[in-house]
Amino acid sequence: MIRFITGNKHKVEEAEKIFKNFNIELEAIDLGYDELQGTLEDVAKAGAKYATSKLKKSVIVEDAGLFIKALNGFPGTYSSYVQETLGNKGILKLMENVADREAEFRSVIGYCAPNIEPKIFLGRVKGQIALEEKGTLGFAFDPLFYIEEKDKTFGELSTEEKNQFSHRKNSLDSFIKWYSQL
Template sequence: MITFITGNEHKVIEAENIFQIFGVKLEHIDLGYMEPQGTLEDVSKFGAKYACQELNRPVIVEDAGLFIRALNGFPGTYSSYVQDSLGNENILKLMDGIDDRYAEFRSVIGYCAPNSEPKVFLGRVKGQIAHEERGNLGFAFDPIFLVPEEGKTFGELTTEEKNQFSHRRNSLEKFINWYVSQDDE
Protein backbone atom coordinates (compact mmCIF):
# COMPACT_ATOMS: atom_id res chain seq x y z
CA MET A 1 0.00 0.00 0.00
CA ILE A 2 1.18 3.51 -0.86
CA THR A 3 0.28 6.60 1.18
CA PHE A 4 -0.58 9.58 -1.05
CA ILE A 5 -0.31 12.96 0.66
CA THR A 6 -2.59 15.59 -0.86
CA GLY A 7 -5.44 17.90 0.00
CA ASN A 8 -6.78 17.76 -3.55
CA GLU A 9 -9.69 15.32 -3.84
CA HIS A 10 -9.54 15.43 -7.66
CA LYS A 11 -5.94 14.17 -7.58
CA VAL A 12 -6.99 11.39 -5.20
CA ILE A 13 -9.74 10.20 -7.57
CA GLU A 14 -7.37 10.19 -10.55
CA ALA A 15 -4.58 8.47 -8.61
CA GLU A 16 -6.90 5.79 -7.21
CA ASN A 17 -8.09 5.03 -10.74
CA ILE A 18 -4.51 4.73 -12.01
CA PHE A 19 -3.28 2.66 -9.05
CA GLN A 20 -6.22 0.29 -9.54
CA ILE A 21 -5.07 -0.36 -13.12
CA PHE A 22 -1.75 -1.60 -11.72
CA GLY A 23 -3.26 -3.48 -8.79
CA VAL A 24 -1.62 -1.29 -6.15
CA LYS A 25 -3.60 -0.09 -3.13
CA LEU A 26 -3.58 3.61 -2.29
CA GLU A 27 -4.19 5.29 1.05
CA HIS A 28 -4.89 9.03 1.19
CA ILE A 29 -3.85 11.40 3.96
CA ASP A 30 -4.34 15.17 3.90
CA LEU A 31 -1.25 16.46 5.68
CA GLY A 32 -0.91 20.19 5.15
CA TYR A 33 2.57 21.63 4.83
CA MET A 34 4.19 24.77 3.48
CA GLU A 35 5.53 24.30 -0.03
CA PRO A 36 8.83 25.94 -0.95
CA GLN A 37 9.08 28.06 -4.06
CA GLY A 38 10.98 26.28 -6.79
CA THR A 39 10.59 23.71 -9.51
CA LEU A 40 7.98 20.96 -9.47
CA GLU A 41 10.83 18.61 -8.57
CA ASP A 42 11.91 20.78 -5.61
CA VAL A 43 8.37 20.98 -4.25
CA SER A 44 7.80 17.23 -4.63
CA LYS A 45 11.09 16.29 -2.98
CA PHE A 46 10.45 18.62 -0.07
CA GLY A 47 6.87 17.44 0.43
CA ALA A 48 7.79 13.76 0.26
CA LYS A 49 10.64 14.13 2.75
CA TYR A 50 8.54 16.23 5.13
CA ALA A 51 5.56 13.84 5.07
CA CYS A 52 7.80 10.79 5.40
CA GLN A 53 9.46 12.27 8.49
CA GLU A 54 6.11 13.28 10.01
CA LEU A 55 4.45 9.90 9.43
CA ASN A 56 7.55 7.67 9.58
CA ARG A 57 6.45 5.64 6.55
CA PRO A 58 6.89 5.66 2.77
CA VAL A 59 4.80 8.32 1.04
CA ILE A 60 4.22 9.95 -2.31
CA VAL A 61 3.25 13.53 -3.07
CA GLU A 62 2.56 15.17 -6.40
CA ASP A 63 3.09 18.64 -7.74
CA ALA A 64 1.79 19.56 -11.16
CA GLY A 65 1.55 22.56 -13.40
CA LEU A 66 0.44 23.89 -16.75
CA PHE A 67 3.30 25.29 -18.83
CA ILE A 68 2.30 27.52 -21.77
CA ARG A 69 5.11 28.14 -24.27
CA ALA A 70 3.84 31.52 -25.54
CA LEU A 71 3.72 32.76 -21.93
CA ASN A 72 7.28 31.60 -21.18
CA GLY A 73 6.06 28.63 -19.16
CA PHE A 74 3.47 30.58 -17.16
CA PRO A 75 1.66 29.62 -14.97
CA GLY A 76 4.06 26.70 -14.39
CA THR A 77 4.82 26.10 -10.74
CA TYR A 78 2.26 28.75 -9.77
CA SER A 79 -0.62 26.94 -11.47
CA SER A 80 -2.73 26.43 -8.35
CA TYR A 81 -2.39 30.07 -7.30
CA VAL A 82 -3.06 31.32 -10.85
CA GLN A 83 -6.11 29.05 -11.17
CA ASP A 84 -7.50 30.42 -7.89
CA SER A 85 -6.73 34.06 -8.68
CA LEU A 86 -7.10 34.38 -12.47
CA GLY A 87 -9.03 31.30 -13.55
CA ASN A 88 -9.43 29.90 -17.03
CA GLU A 89 -11.19 32.96 -18.42
CA ASN A 90 -8.21 35.21 -17.78
CA ILE A 91 -5.70 32.68 -19.11
CA LEU A 92 -7.75 32.68 -22.32
CA LYS A 93 -7.61 36.50 -22.36
CA LEU A 94 -3.81 36.36 -22.01
CA MET A 95 -3.74 34.00 -25.00
CA ASP A 96 -6.06 36.15 -27.12
CA GLY A 97 -4.45 36.81 -30.51
CA ILE A 98 -1.57 34.39 -29.91
CA ASP A 99 -1.08 31.75 -32.61
CA ASP A 100 1.34 29.53 -30.67
CA ARG A 101 -1.07 27.60 -28.41
CA TYR A 102 1.40 24.86 -27.36
CA ALA A 103 1.21 23.86 -23.71
CA GLU A 104 2.03 20.91 -21.54
CA PHE A 105 0.81 19.62 -18.25
CA ARG A 106 3.64 18.29 -16.10
CA SER A 107 3.35 16.12 -13.02
CA VAL A 108 6.13 15.18 -10.62
CA ILE A 109 5.67 12.40 -8.11
CA GLY A 110 7.95 12.63 -5.10
CA TYR A 111 8.54 9.41 -3.14
CA CYS A 112 10.37 9.08 0.14
CA ALA A 113 10.85 6.19 2.55
CA PRO A 114 12.27 6.49 6.07
CA ASN A 115 16.05 6.89 6.16
CA SER A 116 16.31 7.60 2.44
CA GLU A 117 16.45 10.56 0.13
CA PRO A 118 13.41 11.43 -2.02
CA LYS A 119 13.11 10.23 -5.61
CA VAL A 120 11.10 12.00 -8.31
CA PHE A 121 9.23 10.77 -11.38
CA LEU A 122 8.24 13.22 -14.15
CA GLY A 123 5.26 12.82 -16.43
CA ARG A 124 3.98 15.17 -19.09
CA VAL A 125 1.32 15.44 -21.73
CA LYS A 126 1.52 17.78 -24.71
CA GLY A 127 -1.42 19.79 -25.93
CA GLN A 128 -2.69 23.24 -26.78
CA ILE A 129 -4.64 25.99 -25.11
CA ALA A 130 -8.15 25.96 -26.54
CA HIS A 131 -9.77 29.20 -27.72
CA GLU A 132 -12.64 28.73 -25.28
CA GLU A 133 -13.55 26.59 -22.29
CA ARG A 134 -14.97 23.22 -23.31
CA GLY A 135 -16.42 20.60 -21.02
CA ASN A 136 -17.22 20.52 -17.34
CA LEU A 137 -15.40 17.34 -16.34
CA GLY A 138 -12.09 17.34 -14.50
CA PHE A 139 -10.85 20.38 -12.62
CA ALA A 140 -8.73 23.52 -12.81
CA PHE A 141 -7.30 24.10 -16.32
CA ASP A 142 -8.87 20.94 -17.79
CA PRO A 143 -11.55 22.81 -19.83
CA ILE A 144 -8.90 24.87 -21.68
CA PHE A 145 -6.28 22.13 -22.23
CA LEU A 146 -6.88 20.66 -25.68
CA VAL A 147 -5.43 17.28 -26.64
CA PRO A 148 -5.25 17.45 -30.46
CA GLU A 149 -5.12 13.65 -30.92
CA GLU A 150 -8.40 13.35 -29.03
CA GLY A 151 -9.99 16.50 -30.46
CA LYS A 152 -11.18 17.23 -26.93
CA THR A 153 -10.12 19.17 -23.88
CA PHE A 154 -9.40 17.40 -20.60
CA GLY A 155 -12.68 18.95 -19.48
CA GLU A 156 -14.53 16.86 -22.08
CA LEU A 157 -12.89 13.58 -21.05
CA THR A 158 -14.01 11.30 -18.24
CA THR A 159 -11.47 10.50 -15.55
CA GLU A 160 -11.02 7.06 -17.08
CA GLU A 161 -10.39 8.51 -20.56
CA LYS A 162 -8.00 11.16 -19.24
CA ASN A 163 -6.12 8.60 -17.16
CA GLN A 164 -5.17 6.65 -20.28
CA PHE A 165 -2.49 9.24 -21.16
CA SER A 166 -2.47 12.20 -18.73
CA HIS A 167 0.62 13.75 -17.16
CA ARG A 168 -0.45 12.24 -13.83
CA ARG A 169 -0.83 8.81 -15.42
CA ASN A 170 2.68 9.12 -16.88
CA SER A 171 4.36 10.12 -13.62
CA LEU A 172 2.43 7.61 -11.51
CA GLU A 173 3.13 4.83 -14.01
CA LYS A 174 6.87 5.58 -13.87
CA PHE A 175 6.70 5.53 -10.07
CA ILE A 176 4.66 2.31 -9.88
CA ASN A 177 6.98 0.51 -12.33
CA TRP A 178 9.99 1.56 -10.25
CA TYR A 179 8.26 0.73 -6.96
CA VAL A 180 7.21 -2.80 -7.91
CA SER A 181 10.69 -3.47 -9.34
CA GLN A 182 12.13 -2.78 -5.86
CA ASP A 183 10.49 -5.99 -4.63
CA ASP A 184 12.56 -7.93 -7.15
CA GLU A 185 15.87 -6.68 -5.76
Protein backbone atom coordinates in the same frame (compact mmCIF):
# COMPACT_ATOMS: atom_id res chain seq x y z
CA MET B 1 0.09 0.28 0.46
CA ILE B 2 1.06 3.70 -0.85
CA ARG B 3 0.35 6.81 1.22
CA PHE B 4 -0.57 9.74 -1.03
CA ILE B 5 -0.18 13.09 0.70
CA THR B 6 -2.82 15.38 -0.74
CA GLY B 7 -6.01 17.14 0.16
CA ASN B 8 -7.11 17.26 -3.49
CA LYS B 9 -9.95 14.77 -3.95
CA HIS B 10 -9.63 14.97 -7.76
CA LYS B 11 -5.99 13.82 -7.60
CA VAL B 12 -6.94 11.01 -5.23
CA GLU B 13 -9.74 9.77 -7.51
CA GLU B 14 -7.45 9.80 -10.55
CA ALA B 15 -4.60 8.08 -8.69
CA GLU B 16 -6.88 5.42 -7.15
CA LYS B 17 -8.08 4.35 -10.58
CA ILE B 18 -4.52 4.12 -11.87
CA PHE B 19 -3.17 2.23 -8.83
CA LYS B 20 -6.14 -0.17 -8.95
CA ASN B 21 -4.86 -1.43 -12.32
CA PHE B 22 -1.69 -2.56 -10.54
CA ASN B 23 -3.45 -3.98 -7.45
CA ILE B 24 -1.77 -1.39 -5.26
CA GLU B 25 -3.83 0.06 -2.42
CA LEU B 26 -3.73 3.81 -1.95
CA GLU B 27 -4.26 5.69 1.30
CA ALA B 28 -4.88 9.43 0.97
CA ILE B 29 -3.61 11.55 3.84
CA ASP B 30 -4.31 15.28 4.00
CA LEU B 31 -1.22 16.22 5.96
CA GLY B 32 -0.40 19.48 4.26
CA TYR B 33 3.09 20.79 3.71
CA ASP B 34 4.71 24.06 2.75
CA GLU B 35 5.33 24.38 -0.96
CA LEU B 36 8.64 26.09 -1.49
CA GLN B 37 9.29 28.33 -4.41
CA GLY B 38 11.13 26.41 -7.06
CA THR B 39 10.53 23.75 -9.68
CA LEU B 40 7.86 21.07 -9.52
CA GLU B 41 10.69 18.67 -8.68
CA ASP B 42 11.81 20.85 -5.74
CA VAL B 43 8.26 21.02 -4.36
CA ALA B 44 7.68 17.26 -4.71
CA LYS B 45 11.00 16.34 -3.09
CA ALA B 46 10.52 18.73 -0.17
CA GLY B 47 6.90 17.69 0.38
CA ALA B 48 7.74 13.98 0.35
CA LYS B 49 10.68 14.47 2.71
CA TYR B 50 8.56 16.52 5.12
CA ALA B 51 5.67 14.00 5.12
CA THR B 52 8.03 11.07 5.66
CA SER B 53 9.67 12.85 8.59
CA LYS B 54 6.25 13.46 10.19
CA LEU B 55 4.70 10.03 9.52
CA LYS B 56 7.86 7.91 9.69
CA LYS B 57 6.50 5.99 6.69
CA SER B 58 7.03 5.97 2.95
CA VAL B 59 4.85 8.44 1.02
CA ILE B 60 4.25 10.02 -2.34
CA VAL B 61 3.30 13.59 -3.10
CA GLU B 62 2.43 15.05 -6.47
CA ASP B 63 2.87 18.52 -7.83
CA ALA B 64 1.62 19.52 -11.24
CA GLY B 65 1.44 22.56 -13.43
CA LEU B 66 0.38 23.93 -16.77
CA PHE B 67 3.28 25.32 -18.80
CA ILE B 68 2.33 27.61 -21.71
CA LYS B 69 5.08 28.13 -24.28
CA ALA B 70 4.03 31.64 -25.42
CA LEU B 71 3.96 32.77 -21.76
CA ASN B 72 7.48 31.42 -21.07
CA GLY B 73 6.15 28.48 -19.09
CA PHE B 74 3.65 30.50 -17.04
CA PRO B 75 1.75 29.61 -14.89
CA GLY B 76 4.03 26.59 -14.28
CA THR B 77 4.69 26.10 -10.57
CA TYR B 78 2.18 28.85 -9.81
CA SER B 79 -0.68 27.00 -11.50
CA SER B 80 -2.75 26.48 -8.35
CA TYR B 81 -2.44 30.14 -7.35
CA VAL B 82 -3.19 31.33 -10.89
CA GLN B 83 -6.23 29.05 -11.06
CA GLU B 84 -7.53 30.58 -7.80
CA THR B 85 -6.83 34.19 -8.80
CA LEU B 86 -7.09 34.48 -12.59
CA GLY B 87 -8.94 31.28 -13.39
CA ASN B 88 -9.49 29.96 -16.89
CA LYS B 89 -10.94 33.25 -18.12
CA GLY B 90 -7.74 35.03 -17.04
CA ILE B 91 -5.58 32.58 -18.97
CA LEU B 92 -7.78 33.04 -22.05
CA LYS B 93 -7.38 36.81 -21.67
CA LEU B 94 -3.57 36.45 -21.53
CA MET B 95 -3.72 34.29 -24.67
CA GLU B 96 -5.87 36.68 -26.72
CA ASN B 97 -4.35 37.19 -30.18
CA VAL B 98 -1.57 34.67 -29.44
CA ALA B 99 -1.04 32.30 -32.38
CA ASP B 100 1.31 29.80 -30.67
CA ARG B 101 -0.97 28.06 -28.18
CA GLU B 102 1.39 25.16 -27.39
CA ALA B 103 1.29 24.02 -23.77
CA GLU B 104 2.02 21.02 -21.64
CA PHE B 105 0.84 19.67 -18.36
CA ARG B 106 3.59 18.28 -16.15
CA SER B 107 3.25 16.11 -13.07
CA VAL B 108 6.01 15.17 -10.68
CA ILE B 109 5.64 12.39 -8.12
CA GLY B 110 7.97 12.68 -5.15
CA TYR B 111 8.57 9.45 -3.23
CA CYS B 112 10.35 9.28 0.09
CA ALA B 113 10.85 6.63 2.76
CA PRO B 114 12.55 6.94 6.15
CA ASN B 115 16.32 7.25 5.87
CA ILE B 116 16.44 7.61 2.09
CA GLU B 117 16.55 10.67 -0.11
CA PRO B 118 13.44 11.50 -2.14
CA LYS B 119 13.12 10.22 -5.69
CA ILE B 120 11.12 11.96 -8.42
CA PHE B 121 9.14 10.74 -11.41
CA LEU B 122 8.10 13.13 -14.19
CA GLY B 123 5.09 12.80 -16.47
CA ARG B 124 4.05 15.14 -19.29
CA VAL B 125 1.36 15.53 -21.88
CA LYS B 126 1.48 18.03 -24.72
CA GLY B 127 -1.49 20.00 -25.94
CA GLN B 128 -2.77 23.45 -26.88
CA ILE B 129 -4.64 26.19 -25.07
CA ALA B 130 -8.14 26.17 -26.54
CA LEU B 131 -9.76 29.39 -27.75
CA GLU B 132 -12.55 28.90 -25.21
CA GLU B 133 -13.44 26.67 -22.30
CA LYS B 134 -14.95 23.36 -23.37
CA GLY B 135 -16.31 20.63 -21.15
CA THR B 136 -17.29 20.34 -17.53
CA LEU B 137 -15.32 17.26 -16.55
CA GLY B 138 -12.00 17.27 -14.74
CA PHE B 139 -10.89 20.30 -12.79
CA ALA B 140 -8.81 23.48 -12.91
CA PHE B 141 -7.35 24.14 -16.39
CA ASP B 142 -8.83 20.95 -17.93
CA PRO B 143 -11.49 22.81 -20.01
CA LEU B 144 -8.69 24.86 -21.63
CA PHE B 145 -6.23 22.06 -22.41
CA TYR B 146 -6.93 20.80 -25.93
CA ILE B 147 -5.56 17.46 -27.12
CA GLU B 148 -5.37 17.44 -30.91
CA GLU B 149 -5.32 13.62 -31.23
CA LYS B 150 -8.59 13.41 -29.30
CA ASP B 151 -10.07 16.62 -30.76
CA LYS B 152 -11.23 17.42 -27.22
CA THR B 153 -10.11 19.28 -24.13
CA PHE B 154 -9.33 17.44 -20.91
CA GLY B 155 -12.62 18.95 -19.70
CA GLU B 156 -14.49 17.00 -22.39
CA LEU B 157 -12.83 13.66 -21.60
CA SER B 158 -14.14 11.22 -19.03
CA THR B 159 -11.78 10.32 -16.20
CA GLU B 160 -11.27 6.93 -17.84
CA GLU B 161 -10.29 8.53 -21.18
CA LYS B 162 -8.00 11.07 -19.52
CA ASN B 163 -6.37 8.40 -17.33
CA GLN B 164 -5.15 6.60 -20.44
CA PHE B 165 -2.52 9.28 -21.16
CA SER B 166 -2.62 12.20 -18.68
CA HIS B 167 0.48 13.78 -17.18
CA ARG B 168 -0.46 12.32 -13.78
CA LYS B 169 -0.91 8.86 -15.31
CA ASN B 170 2.53 9.15 -16.91
CA SER B 171 4.26 10.17 -13.67
CA LEU B 172 2.37 7.54 -11.65
CA ASP B 173 3.21 4.85 -14.23
CA SER B 174 6.87 5.79 -14.01
CA PHE B 175 6.71 5.60 -10.20
CA ILE B 176 4.79 2.29 -10.19
CA LYS B 177 7.27 0.70 -12.61
CA TRP B 178 10.13 1.67 -10.28
CA TYR B 179 8.24 0.82 -7.06
CA SER B 180 7.21 -2.63 -8.34
CA GLN B 181 10.90 -3.56 -8.62
CA LEU B 182 11.64 -2.85 -4.94
